[in-house]
Amino acid sequence: MSHGWPNEQDEDKKMLLDQVGAFAREVVAPKAKHHDETGEFPTENVKRMAEMGLMGMMVDEAYGGAGLDAVSYAMCMEEISAACASTGVIMSVNNSLACWPIQNFGTEEQKQKWLTPLATGEKLGCFALSEPGAGSDPAGMKLIATKVDGGYKLRGSKNWITNGREADTAVVFTTLDPTKGHKAVTAFIVDTKSPGFSVAKLEDKLGITASSTASLFFDDVFVPQECLLGAEGQGLKIALATLDGGRIGIAGQALGIARCALDASKKFALEREQFGAPIAKLQAIQFHIADMATRLQAARLLTWNAARMKDTGARFTKEAAMAKLAASEAAMWIATKAIQVHGGYGYTKEYVVERNFRDAKITEIYEGTSEIQRIVIAAQEFAAISG
Numbered sequence: 477m478s479h480g481w482p483n484e485q486d487e488d489k490k491m492l493l494d495q496v497g498a499f500a501r502e503v504v505a506p507k508a509k510h511h512d513e514t515g516e517f518p519t520e521n522v523k524r525m526a527e528m529g530l531m532g533m534m535v536d537e538a539y540g541g542a543g544l545d546a547v548s549y550a551m552c553m554e555e556i557s558a559a560c561a562s563t564g565v566i567m568s569v570n571n572s573l574a575c576w577p578i579q580n581f582g583t584e585e586q587k588q589k590w591l592t593p594l595a596t597g598e599k600l601g602c603f604a605l606s607e608p609g610a611g612s613d614p615a616g617m618k619l620i621a622t623k624v625d626g627g628y629k630l631r632g633s634k635n636w637i638t639n640g641r642e643a644d645t646a647v648v649f650t651t652l653d654p655t656k657g658h659k660a661v662t663a664f665i666v667d668t669k670s671p672g673f674s675v676a677k678l679e680d681k682l683g684i685t686a687s688s689t690a691s692l693f694f695d696d697v698f699v700p701q702e703c704l705l706g707a708e709g710q711g712l713k714i715a716l717a718t719l720d721g722g723r724i725g726i727a728g729q730a731l732g733i734a735r736c737a738l739d740a741s742k743k744f745a746l747e748r749e750q751f752g753a754p755i756a757k758l759q760a761i762q763f764h765i766a767d768m769a770t771r772l773q774a775a776r777l778l779t780w781n782a783a784r785m786k787d788t789g790a791r792f793t794k795e796a797a798m799a800k801l802a803a804s805e806a807a808m809w810i811a812t813k814a815i816q817v818h819g820g821y822g823y824t825k826e827y828v829v830e831r832n833f834r835d836a837k838i839t840e841i842y843e844g845t846s847e848i849q850r851i852v853i854a855a856q857e858f859a860a861i862s863g
């Protein structure tokens with residue numbers, strides 16, 4: 477289906493979207509209810525996505541990636557997430573938060589060793605930034621890296637880590653000195669098989685139940701010098717630049733959830749009869765559908781705009797925050813309306829909109845809450861006038 481963006485007319489994009497859309501509808505969607513109910517990790521989906529090049533979409537082909545642009549990535553995130561939002565976030569974290577910082581800040585050796593298996597999907601990645609006492613304010617982190625012979629020792633914990641249970645490779649943010657704020661934050665690439673690393677707790681969540689959200693423990697984990705990502709003290713900038721791209725991925729996920737809720741609502745409105753006719757004939761329902769479709773398309777265009785800016789190489793911090801803010805709030809609003817259109821049926825697990833409603837909520841929280849996105853947007857607006 478076309479959504480009216482010029483790039484969509486590219487033959488390559490059309491083929492990609494046809495292929496990914498068919499995979500999402502035929503393979504991912506039929507099992508989404510099972511994964512939601514059981515919390516079972518969608519191993520088969522991830523394996524198939526790896527074969528299709530969806531786990532390292534924007535990574536150079538030289539490192540096993542698909543070498544595609546961010547607009548294609550946002551579009552594919554929508555396709556996969558419209559079928560299963562858990563599968564969507566697993567894909568998003570691997571692409572945006574694990575591959576991207578290594579591709580952009582890693583040495584040639586690090587790219588060969590760590591990026592290639594992540595991009596081909598042979599391995600799975602996670603991004604370990606948040607801590608129990610440092611969520612919206614990551615500069616307040618406590619996980620300490622101490623310099624030792626040949627490298628560093630990491631001690632402390634991380635939480636809210638998507639893919640934390642399954643990840644083979646973690647991009648981990650630490651502090652060299654908790655009294656020095658963001659100037660001491662330092663990033664590492666960590667092999668999760670390292671002695672002293674453990675997965676401590678799995679969250680029992682409202683939605684996206686088939687993706688793991690874990691706490692990670694680092695009990696004097698030795699990390700060799702060659703696993704330092706970027707320079708000492710550059711870590712928070714790496715994290716925030718990475719999250720700019722991550723927010724496009726989550727916006728794409730939110731679009732997919734919202735589209736699923738809208739499509740289900742249209743179908744239901746055409747089938748459900750009240751007052752002697754399908755409820756789609758009622759203006760009250762038509763207004764809901766019109767508002768849902770308009771908010772979805774506005775968010776989609778903001779998301780594609782942020783992705784297009786990323787592709788040009790321009791700074792896209794504000795555009796990504798706007799996209800994530802608009803798409804996540806649209807998803808929550810549309811999913812709420814979708815339940816309203818379905819009436820009592822929408823409040824039951826028999827209809828997909830109940831899952832959409834639970835899955836939508838997290839998009840307003842992770843990779844920066846809606847309040848954080850507003851802070852980022854306002855800071856960029858003021859920066860623009862103060863030069």
Ligand code: CAA
Nearest residue numbers: 605612614615636637638658713716717793842843844848
């Ligand atoms: N790109 C590159 N560098 C950036 C940047 C960006 N987008 N934004 C800021 N920086 C730089 C700044 O220039 C500054 O460097 P200098 O001092 O050298 O100038 C440095 O980073 C610190 O910037 P700020 O002083 O603006 O930072 P701050 O501490 O005030 O925080 C913030 C700003 C917007 C609140 C930021 O901390 C933020 O986005 N917080 C939310 C964090 C977040 O999204 N967490 C989610 C974790 S991931 C997740 O959800 C888990 C998962 O697995 C899905």
